[in-house]
Amino acid sequence: MDYEDYKGEDFLFAGLSEECRDEIAELRATFAALAHSVTPVAPPVHLRAQIIENIKTRAASSTQTVKADKDTTRPRLSNATSPSSVVIGQGTWRLGLVAASIVLLALLASLFWLLGLSSQRDSLRAERDRAHVELAREREVSDLLTQAESRIVALNGTGVAPRAEGRLAYDRRTGRAALFVHNLPSPPAGRVYQLWFITPGDRKIPGATFSTDAEGNAVVRSDAPAEERANAAAFAITLEPQTGSTSPTGEIYLASSAS
Amino acid sequence: MTHGDEAAFAALYDRHSAILFGLLLRILGERAEAEDTLQEVFLQVWQKASTFDEARGTAFTWLVTLARSRAIDRLRARNARYRAGTEAARNDGMHVEADAVDQAMLSEQSQTVRKALLEIPEDQRRTLFLAYFEGLTQSEIAARLEEPLGTVKTRARAGLKKLREILGENTERFH
Numbered sequence: 001m002d003y004e005d006y007k008g009e010d011f012l013f014a015g016l017s018e019e020c021r022d023e024i025a026e027l028r029a030t031f032a033a034l035a036h037s038v039t040p041v042a043p044p045v046h047l048r049a050q051i052i053e054n055i056k057t058r059a060a061s062s063t064q065t066v067k068a069d070k071d072t073t074r075p076r077l078s079n080a081t082s083p084s085s086v087v088i089g090q091g092t093w094r095l096g097l098v099a100a101s102i103v104l105l106a107l108l109a110s111l112f113w114l115l116g117l118s119s120q121r122d123s124l125r126a127e128r129d130r131a132h133v134e135l136a137r138e139r140e141v142s143d144l145l146t147q148a149e150s151r152i153v154a155l156n157g158t159g160v161a162p163r164a165e166g167r168l169a170y171d172r173r174t175g176r177a178a179l180f181v182h183n184l185p186s187p188p189a190g191r192v193y194q195l196w197f198i199t200p201g202d203r204k205i206p207g208a209t210f211s212t213d214a215e216g217n218a219v220v221r222s223d224a225p226a227e228e229r230a231n232a233a234a235f236a237i238t239l240e241p242q243t244g245s246t247s248p249t250g251e252i253y254l255a256s257s258a259s
Numbered sequence: 260m261t262h263g264d265e266a267a268f269a270a271l272y273d274r275h276s277a278i279l280f281g282l283l284l285r286i287l288g289e290r291a292e293a294e295d296t297l298q299e300v301f302l303q304v305w306q307k308a309s310t311f312d313e314a315r316g317t318a319f320t321w322l323v324t325l326a327r328s329r330a331i332d333r334l335r336a337r338n339a340r341y342r343a344g345t346e347a348a349r350n351d352g353m354h355v356e357a358d359a360v361d362q363a364m365l366s367e368q369s370q371t372v373r374k375a376l377l378e379i380p381e382d383q384r385r386t387l388f389l390a391y392f393e394g395l396t397q398s399e400i401a402a403r404l405e406e407p408l409g410t411v412k413t414r415a416r417a418g419l420k421k422l423r424e425i426l427g428e429n430t431e432r433f434h
Contacts, residue, residue: 012390012415030423032320034391035327036372038285040277043297048276051298052269055305059265208289221290243337 153235155254161185164216166254168195168235175224175232177207183216184253187239194240196248197224197232205232209244268305275319276301279326286330286392296333300326331394375425383418386411 012031150171157164166181179195187193195207208222224232234257239250279300283293303325311321376384389395389403401411 032323036369038281041281043280
């Protein structure tokens with residue numbers, strides 16, 4: 001097992017000698033069991049297919065071998081030692097060499113063709129997988145928009161982006177949000193926009209960071225922290241450093257009316 | 260599951276993906292990142308299957324360790340700790356109680372672990388959660404909680420041992 005996977009928690013087991021191997025194993029198992037304290041969430045269906053397809057492709061490529069025909073027979077020189085028989089022998093050898101070369105070239109050509117097809121297939125698969133991911137995300141957004149518990153909030157551009165506008169669908173029950181923005185200027189290099197969930201007590205809870213396309217549009221999925229699901233009363237978008245922020249540092253570009 | 264056994268891999272995925280995905284969502288707080296990380300984890304499982312050593316722990320322990328490690332790497336790289344774990348650690352909010360809907364969906368193991376967590380002192384629970392869900396070192400935990408380093412280590416070890424006692428010797432049954 002890769003021991004560096006245990007990073008960050010070694011202090012829990014430090015000081016226990018190797019003789020306490022059983023105890024260490026039990027403590028590690030207990031630590032791992034903390035995973036049961038979170039609610040299991042079924043991953044999207046497409047992810048399973050994607051992962052299994054991925055490993056199948058890897059399994060196939062790791063066992064793929066190229067077999068080349070090897071012609072180990074050589075024309076034998078006849079026992080006759082006359083020059084004419086030697087010439088005939090050499091001529092046959094050359095013909096055989098030419099034939100073998102043609103076969104090899106044909107094999108190489110087939111291989112390149114197959115590799116091309118394989119590459120095309122991989123490219124198509126990657127495209128199909130991306131389409132599946134996009135479709136799954138579109139479905140998620142669509143589900144969010146049609147949930148009875150969802151509310152739709154309008155976000156208006158501020159002085160720095162008066163033409164910008166946004167709509168946010170928010171489900172207080174699950175904390176899921178889908179944000180649609182238009183006419184938002186592209187952020188400068190090294191900066192991103194960030195969504196904020198704002199509580200009635202004016203606490204700003206950080207949400208997802210995002211950028212826009214060339215037309216200033218973006219569709220963003222974000223989740224409010226579980227403890228704050230029911231508290232998000234208003235929303236805002238600010239400009240932040242590339243890695244995002246834990247509290248707003250930049251100008252507000254979009255805000256809901258209660259912000 | 261050894262390398263090459265795709266059916267066993269699929270069975271492993273079906274058995275553990277929900278709990279791993281829930282864990283990744285909890286740590287990362289962002290669905291797309293959790294999905295990417297889950298893919299990475301299972302790819303790593305496939306590639307490293309031959310190195311799995313039962314003497315070190317069960318497959319579940321291995322999977323959870325891989326998933327946590329990947330998620331915490333991402334969290335640190337992202338450097339934007341906006342997940343609930345941060346707030347929960349600061350507030351009195353080690354939120355292990357589930358509402359009625361969640362309760363109905365929880366497995367028996369999940370309910371047992373949650374109940375066990377409520378039985379250990381809150382400061383021990385908080386320390387374990389910071390180590391577990393945010394991957395903080397003991398120094399980072401000590402700084403966050405403004406507690407001495409030795410206190411943090413003592414609480415974490417005591418909390419973990421207490422949990423082990425409560426869950427019983429057969430922690431593996433949670434796997």
